[in-house]
Amino acid sequence: MKKKDSTGHDNTYYEDKVGIFWDINTKGFKEEGCAISCHMDIEGDTSAGRKFTNNPGETIDMWHVKNVRTSPLGQVDDQFMDSTNNAKANKSFGRKGDMKTGGGYTNNYNKDKSGPAYMNFPPSKEAKYYVLPSLKTPFVDIYKPGDVVPGIVIDAFQGPRADIEMRGKWDNGIWTLEIRRKLVTTGEKANIQDVQFDDLSKEYSFGIAVFDNSQINHLFHDDTLTLKFK
Template sequence: MKTPAILLLFLAVLICGNAFMADLATSAAIETLAAAKVPKGPTSLDDPVWQKAKPLDIPFAGKEKFAGKKANVITQAVYTDDEIFFLFKWKDATNSVTKGAWQFDGEKWTHLKGDEDRISLLFEINRINNFATKGCAVTCHGAAGAAVKDFKFATASAGEKGDLWHWKAARSDPYKSADDGWLTAAGEKTGRKDDAGGGGDARNETADKSKPQFMQDPSKKPSAPGVLLAEDTVEITDHGKFKANDTLTYRMPKKPSGSRADIKAESRYADGGWTVMLSRKLDTGNDDDVAFNTKKKYSFALALFDDSMDYDSYDSEALVLEFGR
C-alpha cells in the first residue's frame, strides 16, 4: 500500500519543523556576555568600574581527566572608545605555576610535578563553520577512535580563522600579558599559530636535557621575583654551587613583542581562586586579531585548565559577545 502524497508532505513538514525548532532552541540557549560602555577603562581587578558590568556565570564541562566534573567562571566585560576589558573569576584549590620546574636533590636535577593554570578565549576572525552554535568542539579534528591527545586543534579550512587569547599563569602572566595567537587549518600537527612578533617561552635545559642551562644573572634584579625570565639569565658554569632543594624555572617566559603582545593581563590568586583581567585595543590593526566593531555581535568560547595539559580541560559552550550602548 502506497503512502498518500499528502501524508508524505505532512511528515516532511513535521521533520523540518522539528529540526527548525531544535535549532531555535539551541540558538536560544546560547548565553550572551554584554560589554558595558564606560568612559574610562578599569586600572585594577577591584576597580569600581566593574560594578557597571553585568556578571555572567558561565558553566564549563570537563573532558579527559576532568570528564564528569563541572566548573564555572564569573565573567564581566566593559569597553571604552578604543579598548575592551574582560574580568574572569573562578575557584581553583591549587595555585599552579610550576610548569615542570627543576629541583636539585644534592646529586642530580629532576623536574617537579605540576603544570600551570590557564584560561583561553577563541573569537572568530573569519567565520568558522558551526562555531556559533557548537563552540570549540568544531575545532578538534582527529581520526575515529584516536586518543584526544592525538587530535589537531584547527579550523576545517584555510578560509576559517580564529583569534586565540591564552592567559598562562606560569608562562605569560610574569610579563602581565596573555599569549596572542590565531587559528587556521591544520598543518603537520596543529592549526594554532603565534601572532607576529616575539614571546612564548624557552626551555631551560642542557643539550642532554639532564639539568638546567641557565640561572638568574646575579648582576640583574629579578624582573619577576620567583620566576626566571629568559632576558634575566646567565649560563650556569658551575653546577656545584647549588644545594639540595634549590629550584629553577624550566619554562622561561620570553618578553612578548609585536602583535603577540597585544593582550595585557592582571591577575591575583587568593582565597582558593583566580581573578584575571585581560584587555586589548578594540582594533589592533593586525590581520591576526579580531577587529571588534561595537555595532556587531561576536561568537566566542572559553577553555579552562587546572594544572593540566591541553587535552585535559574544562570547556564552555558557544557564547556571544555584544556591546551595550
C-alpha cells in the first residue's frame, strides 16, 4: 500500500493540502514569494522540511490547510517559519506550529505500536480516514478485509494555533475552500507568528502551493501574489 517518492515521502495516499505563505518581515519575499524559504540543496537531507528564512528574526506566516488532519474540524493549521536551518535543532527546519494550549492530531497507534489505538463508533463513512473526538472509542477489531481503519486521531486546536477557521467542499474533482481569520491577532508571539492586517491601505504579499494527495510534492505559483483591501 505504500508508494513513496524518491525522497521516501508519500505521493499517492496522502491528504490534499494547501499552503499559503504570508510575508511578515522576510527580505526578498515580495520579489521571490515563498521560494525565498525553499532550500533544496542540502546534501544528504531528504526530510520534509528544508524550509526556513535566510536571516535571524525573519518570519513567514504559514496557513496550512490539511484536509484530513484539521479541515474536518473547521480549522486551518496556523503555522509559521523562522530561520532555523538545521534538522538537529528542529526536524522540520524553520517550519513550526503557532502556540497552542491543547488539541492537535496524532497517528492512530497503540502504546507498543502493534495496532490501532482508537476507532470511530458508530463507524462513519465521512470520517473513514480519521478518528473524530465525538466518535473516539478504544479499538476493537470488528473490521473485515477491505475495511479502512482511520490512521489519524484528530482534535481541534486550542489557543493561537486555532486562529484560522475554514470550510471546504469537494465536488466533481474540485475543492472549494473558504477561510477566515481576524485581521489582527493577539496572544503570545502573535507579532512574529502571524501576519497582521492592521493597515487596510497596505498591500500584503503571499504565495500559494497545492498538494494533490502528496506529502511534500506540490504545485506552486511562480510569482508573488498580492492582497489588496477595497
